[in-house]
Amino acid sequence: MALLLYRLGRFSARRAWLVIAAWAVIIGMVGGAAALFMGPMSNNFQIPGTETQQMADKLQADLPEASGGTGSVVFTSTDGQPFTPAQQTEISQVLASVTSVPSVKNVIDPFLTQESLAQAKAKLADGAQQLAAGEAQLAQGKATLDATSAQLAAAQTQLDAAQAQLDAQAAQIAGLPAGSPQAAAASAQLAAGQAQLDAQKATLAPGQAQLADGEAKYAASVKELAAKKVELTTGQRSAEAATGIKFVADNGKAAIGQIQFSESMNAVTPANRQLVQDKLNTLDSSGVTVNYSKEILEDVSSLFGIAEVLGIAVAAAVLIIMLGTLIAAGLPLLMAVVGVGIGVGGTMALTGVIEMSSISPMLALMLGLAVGIDYSLFIVNRHRQQLLAGMEMRESIAKATGTSGNAVTFAGLTVVIALAALSVTGLPFLAVLGLAAAATVAVAVLIALTLTPAILSLMGRKVISKRAWAKSVVAHSKHDAETAGLSVPERAAADQSKEVRASAKGWGGLVTKHPVISLVTAVVALAVIAIPAAGLRLALPDGGSEPVDSSAFKAYTITGDNFGEGMNGPIIVVGSLPAGLDQAGATALNLDVADQLRKVPNVKAAVPVTVSKDLRTAVYQVIPAEGPASASTVQVVHDLRAEGTAIKTDLNVGVGLTGQTAANVDVSAKLGAALPPYLAIVVGLSLILLILVFRSILVPVLATAGFLLSLVAAFGGVVAVYQWGWLGGIFDVANPGAVLSFLPIILIGVLFGLAMDYQVFIASGMREAYVHGQDAKQAVRTGFKHAAPVVTAAAIIMTSVFSGFIFSHLTMVRPLGFALAFGVLIDAFVVRMTIIPAAMHLLGKSAWWIPKWLDKILPDVDVEGAKLEAPAPDAASHGTLGKQDATIH
Structure with a gap:
């Protein structure tokens, strides 16, 4: 593999303009495809085969007029006083005008509805x-x-x-x-x-x-009076069933209108959503404030916001500090942008034919930026050090591609496999999300291996600042003076001794001097951070998770304060009625069903909404006591399903649940069930790959155990901030609630891949030093010293990029950005740069033990690029510098 990548790097350096032109053509084709074929994104997290989907399909077939998406509009008076008759009239008129918007089927006027209820x-x-x-x-x-x-x-x-x-x-x-x-x-x-x-x-x-x-x-x-009595009783029962549902607040200061669309909310275009808002926003001049539910406002067409740009700016600053020149610092950024442009552009082009959630391109963007910068940085850093050591430019580019590029290929492969493995969960939207991100990471690897060498060839010596060149000349002169008169073996021994002394300093030296204290302290610290993870609760986001100043959050809050939190997340129950009923019998039976539904704890109201023309399918609306993402509402969904058995037995009516609230519960449950097998797949994969790479048993076990520690600690941080509300003011968490349902499974896949990145760059240097004859304990220090600077920079860059998404304009992405940033920070600095060196120093030579039979059958992937380590012409004169070049940085 190393030799193949060496040749690829050499070809890219020699045919730089050809490689650049090829990537330019690819960018143009992807951009054109995105412009021509891009379709609307959605946040549809339905899972085929679930009860919610089956009931939604039943409604579409039996009661098409009751299908389609629904959004709420919350009206309040600007002056905080009850609505005037004039304001009520204007709200009614403007709401009626919304029916002219394409895809709007009907509107529910709060004042007309409340008046009808009063009448x-x-x-x-x-x-x-x-x-x-x-x-x-x-x-x-x-x-x-x-x-x-x-x-x-x-x-x-x-x-x-x-x-x-x-x-x-x-x-x-x-x-x-x-x-x-x-x-x-x-x-x-x-x-x-x-x-x-x-x-x-x-x-x-x-x-x-x-x-x-x-x-x-x-x-x-008597007969007529009996009929009127039955009618009156039915009316009274209907009124009693609807007691918990209001459209105008008791104080007259708030009202809820509903807009029913002819298609699902995921299919409503941003243009039509905006038309609805444009018509209703005209009420501002009448002293009426209008706020919209999350369903109406949700426009996922924009991917990039100010926060993301700030994250990249921090990454750029780190690159400038590390590389010392704007040109060199700009190269990894340029590579990341090109990779993201192709990966995300290709993803967006497929939205016209594949239903894709908004988080799919966002995750691809997030990962593409992070790994794109890091992968290019690894090759650029290796090339710079080789140039400073005196290697010819194109040879250095080829060798950097064959060594650091080899590690980049393996590291990228682990991320790609972990993300693509999301397909095995059986969740379509998660499979699309994983494949989109995996494809973007794969593009980032290809760009690092081809476009980076090509541009490095055109940049020449400008990749290194004049100050760095001057410093290198001084260092070489000093080294030559110190080793003057020594033989080659003596010079090598002196360089070796100097390297050993240097490796005993810094963080690596401190950790290996006190390995037990370092190991125990780090593990205990991560265990404490992980404690909140025991209370992890999963749900999909609702309006309460939106930014405090957003219209969706205001609508959610006003609705909860004036009408009860349950009005933000009604549960739709679909009933299958027995044959042979007349209208009166169906009505009475539906009320009997509603009565039984109201017996479920924490159900505030249950009212029959409509029935099909053949009197075989009925729809009921259930209002829970709390919001859609609350634990009690999740329990209500489970209890309603349990009550369905009694309803079938007592009334011969089969019931099933649908609607966004029930769907969210189903998705969360499905994701929770998929988590253990997916984790097992990822952990098993990590062991196999690391055994293959490091030809060791204990190193992969340590790496996997470290990954699990990073994972649970990241979960603990997410629960503490987004579920418990700790540091909520800093991270803009105004309404703590359940954690995003698919965050854990995505975090497992992504963090595994990134953790293996750092493991490869840290442990491969240790293995190389050990293979070249150093004592196992000293090899830990040597490998750490060589890899630590670039891994530190890469981790800071990746953390900065992910941190930019913590304040994303898409609130669904925020906890994911935090989890990835926090997880990378912990994994890089606590696990890979503290626990791993401390544990390997304690293990000593046994860290590299492997059964002989296994060693014989394992293929040699040469992740360190050892086959390329032919002595350079001036290796003897440069001693330590040449030896350092042999290590992956």
Whole structure:
């Protein structure tokens, strides 16, 4: 590998303009592709196959009018007083005008909605009064009907008794002799009595008919009153279900409007988002302040902000101090910018065909800048030292590429593999993120190996300042004077002795003089820093994590203060109703489901929203007690799903959850589950690669253990700052909350790669000194002395670049920037430059032990570039300088 890279470096130096032209063409092609094919980015973290995605697909199919994204608009009066009627009217008019914006489906006017709710409430109260009056009137009518019925029954009884008497008389008359005067007189009397009785019966019939009509009307009234009672009860239950939902604050000083889009929020273009804001911002002149939820404001089209520029400025300052010339310092920066331009440009070009989260190009930008600067710096630094030692320029470029470039290739490979391994998590957005960043790092490696040598060839001696040249001449003269008259072996021995004395000084010497104290102190310190990591809680960001002065944060805060925090993160429940229901039955069943949903702890309201035309799919909105990222809301999501089993058993309704709040919980849970296997893959990978490179068992174990220490310490710092709020004023953390869900898994991949970078540059120098005959303990000091300056500069540069993202305009990136900056700082200075040298000094020769059978089967990757170490013509005259050149810096 070293020989191949040597030839690549020599070719790039000799054909500099050809290499530069090739990269210029690539830049032009990537830039053109980005301009032509770039599409909108999103923050869609859905995972196919989850319940939230299944329910979202069901809604799209069964209730398309209920699908699509929703954003909130929070109105407040500028003077802090309740809205005036004129302001309410203007808000309603402006909200109505928003429906003219493309992709806006509908708006919910807070004042019209609240008025409708008030009217419905008044109507329910009036209905209750009417129902009570109707029941009283019905009771009175029932008493009258009962009295009339009793009178008619008494009259009928009298008539029946009279008829019985007449019938008895008729029987007596039948016993008299026919034709007798007595019989004739009795018959006449009987006929008169019967006629009178029949007349009385005739007068009773209309009363009976009137009673029957009254009873029929009463029955109809009872039925009508029962229907009104059911309707009133349904209305009362609906009102009770919606009690926890308000659109206008009780004090009249704040109101929430909602905008429903015809497509998902991820598909709403920045132009349409801005059109919505432009229309609503006209209310400023009416004394109304408008703030928007995170969903409406979220524009991820901008990648670079002031904070990122400041981070690069610090990196530039470090380069200038280290390299001593603007030209030399500018080269690593230029290489990083070119690499980032190609890597991020290619990523942006793919956004038209691949759904990509906003953090994907941001991570690629962050890593591309950091590793791009460092990788180029390693080669430039090696080249400068070789030039100062007297090596011919192009030979120096080729050799720097074959030695430091070899280490750069391996270091870059570890980062690329760690990032690409994010694909095994089964999370599509994370796979895209990892591959985008891995591709950018790969480009940075290629640029360091080709474009850096080409430009170094054109720069010539200007890569070193005149002062550095003069200092080198003086040092060479002094060295020649001190070693004058000595033989070559004696000169080598003198140089060796001088190098040993020098290596005992500085930080490396201090650590190796007191290895036990250094090791124990560093490990204990990292363990203490890692303590907060035990309380790590994962979630996706909400409006409460936005900057304090942002509109999204204000909207989130105003909503929480006036309507309850749960209004910032409603949970959507989708119900599958049984077949055969009519409208009334579906309504009653939906209310039964809502009643059961409200039994879940920390549920403030649960209200049926709509039902499909076939009455088979229903939507319910659940308002939790706290915000979407709070621990209680996460528990509410789990409890609602658990309650679904009881709802299915009791009501024969299957329920599932969807919406952003439930989706965030699912994503966080999935990411948490993916963390252990991914960590195992990365740790296993680190052991295999380091065994291959260092041909040792204990060195890889130490390197991996150090990485784990760095990792948990970085987690501890993130939890302390972003979850507990420590130093929140410094890091602009106004509303501490759960840690970004995918931060841990990204941090593992990135920090592993970067930690292995420093491990390679530190330990390879130690191994080279040991292989060249130095005592194992002394080799630790020698290797540390050679590598420490460039590793220190590289770590400061990388930390500076990452630190710039701590105050990024994209708040989602901030904790990630902090985690990477803090992790790199700890890993470079505490683990690689304290724990590793202390532990290896204690281990001595056993640090390089490897089973013979394993040593035989391992391929020789020659990461130190030993095959290129042919003696230079003036090596003997330069002694120590030549020997130092053989070490990777």
